[in-house]
Amino acid sequence: MNETFSLLAPRRQGEAHRTARAAYPFRCCVVCGLQVPTCLTVAHLDHAAGNNDPDNLAYLCHTHHWMYDAGLYPLEAIKLLRAHWQQTEGKPTHAARMKDAGAKAAATRKRRTAARKAWETRRQQAET
Numbered sequence: 001m002n003e004t005f006s007l008l009a010p011r012r013q014g015e016a017h018r019t020a021r022a023a024y025p026f027r028c029c030v031v032c033g034l035q036v037p038t039c040l041t042v043a044h045l046d047h048a049a050g051n052n053d054p055d056n057l058a059y060l061c062h063t064h065h066w067m068y069d070a071g072l073y074p075l076e077a078i079k080l081l082r083a084h085w086q087q088t089e090g091k092p093t094h095a096a097r098m099k100d101a102g103a104k105a106a107a108t109r110k111r112r113t114a115a116r117k118a119w120e121t122r123r124q125q126a127e128t
């Protein structure tokens with residue numbers, strides 16, 4: 001661990017929050033995307049409360065902060081997610097899911113038409 005930021009260093013939480021707010025303008029839990037301000041905490045990724053370097057900070061909800069501190073998420077994953085949320089700003093894109101939407105809809109219409117025609121044919125044959 002870096003000697004400058006020992007676990008016994010003063011917490012300076014106000015500075016941590018100011019730094020995080022400036023570095024990560026889109027504020028949400030980087031794991032689940034929760035955006036409720038009162039539910040967000042600033043996590044020190046190296047667990048040294050005095051290290052308020054922007055790269056050492058991430059917004060996490062209470063649950064995911066606890067899970068990160070318990071070692072359930074790798075540091076690299078948190079940093080990747082943090083960068084991704086800043087990039088997407090929480091705006092969903094359906095481009096990948098909608099890529100072949102028109103072709104899929106056409107195929108569905110074709111199958112439905114064939115099924116309807118087959119049902120009609122069977123019904124007419126049953127009557128005769």
Ligand SMILES: [Zn+2]
Pocket residue numbers: 029030031032033034060061062063064065
């Ligand atoms: Zn969360």
